[in-house]
Amino acid sequence: MEKIILAQNKHWRDIKYSGLVPRHITQALINKLPLKEINVLLGIRRSGKSSVFKLLINHLIDHIEPTEILYINLDDPYFSEIWNDPKSFYSIIETAEKLSGIKPRYLFFDEIQNVKGWEKFIKSIYDSEQFKKIFITGSSSSLLTGTYARLLSGRYIADYVHPFSLKELLEYKGITSYKELVDNTPSVMRLVDEMLLHGSFPEVFKTESAELKRDILLNYYDTIVLKDCIANNSIRDIRTFKEVAFYGISNIGCIYSYNSVARAVDSNENTVKEFIQIHEDSFLFQEVRNFSYKLRVQAKGKKKCYCVDNGLISAISFKFSENKGRLFENLVFTEFLKNSYKEIYFYRDQKECDFIMKKGRNIIAVQVVYTLDGNNRKREIEGLKTAMEKLNIPRGIIITFNQQEMASASISVIPFWKIYEEVLSGQPPHA
Secondary structure (H helix, E strand, O other), X not given: OHHHHHHHOHHXXXXXXXOOOOOHHHHHHHHOOOOOOEEEEEOOOOOOHHHHHHXXXXXXXXXXXXXXXXXXXXXXXXXXXXXXXXXXXXXXXXXXXXXXXXXXXXXXXXXXXXXXXXXXXXXXXXXXXOOOEEEXXXXXXXXXXXXXXXXXXXXXXXXXXXXXXXXXXHHHOOOOOHHHHHHOHHHHHHHHHHHHHHOOOHHXXXXXXXXXXXXXXXXXXXHHHHHHHHHOOOOXXXXXXXXXXXXXXXXXXXOEOHHHHHHHHOOOHHHHHHHHHHHHHOOOEEEEEEXXXXXXXXXXXXXXXXXXXXXXXXXXXXXXXXXXXXXXXXXXXXXXXXXXXXXXXXXXXXXXXXXXXXXXXXXXXXXXXXXXXXXXXXXXXXXXXXXXXXXXXXXXXXXXXXXXXXXXXXXXXXXXXXXXXXXXXXXXXXX
16 A cells, blocks of 8 residues: 555655646635635546646645645555445555655545545544545536435535636647737637547647547546446446437437437436436536426426537547537537536527526527528527527627627627637627
8 A cells, every 4th residue: 555655646755746737727726725625526537637636736735745745546446445445544544644754634535436435434534623625536426416425515615627628728828818819810720620529638638649539538438438327326227328328429419308319229218317317427418408497397398418528529429520510519518618607508499599508697698600601690690589589688699610790789700719708708799
């Protein structure tokens, strides 16, 4: 155990972790350091949760002794022996103290869902008040909804880590102002093309070869489906589970009902609903409902499904290799998700609007089309206008790959690469 603890805590030698890409969430977590609550980072596997931990550790060692920080990656096969014995956590902490000569005050436990009954241990050490701060990560949104997890009620703050956002990648490439964005339009559009086809998982983004990117993404998909979904939920009907996953990733942005999916995979509605929920819990997909002010109508109505990252769609479903429209729609969805839009819907009542999005009191209607032309202009604008009128939304936006205009006094057409300046800033759109 000593060797693996030393290997995972290289910062004890007062050496900062290198090769990390800055993440926006890091500063928010630094601001929460004085709070006593447990910090929980949730997100799909390989989205960068471990790197965020290392960015935090880099910050901390500027202010405290590095040996006061203990990091344990519980996805490491070496710790498989404690996966069914949470009491072994105590021996890990004791061993770390013997090695460093200092009792750790900051605890970082990565992929903690691997340990059965971890909640009791975390509650115990939190209540003991022996530690300054406890951080944990997990690759399932149900991490904090189980029976035991209720023990932590009122004791934690949850944050989400997604694959890189467009803004994070622009800043990584040194583009930090609107002027620089416009001056570097060709390279910015190449970056958007890269995100469109290969997504923005950190390791995938750093890899040059398209073939290697796909190999990495296929490995991610298999691990998420087999480990985070099937193994962690003791799924017996593996064939149907995989077929539901493939149906979802092959029909991104398409309207469906549980009954229609059940017919497609030769199953039943209850099983399909359960399997889709498990996919959502692993952050692979997010289900979007038809907007209604009545929750019962939302729950019973048709739905759409979007994937957490475009790279997984391209790698798994050859159906999308040339369908830039669907890929583009998914890309836009993920960008809003990465910017804390948790209430995202679509609107369909004779005519259709791709997204109705709420954040606090702010609500906007968004139509997504790769290219706005004579074949689709009337349909897209009328669908947007209908939603705006029926739902009393004052502002409508059409997001395209690279077009900008004012379609009307209340509808602006903007390119995706200006999404932060034109939409997410909260400012009125530029003419």
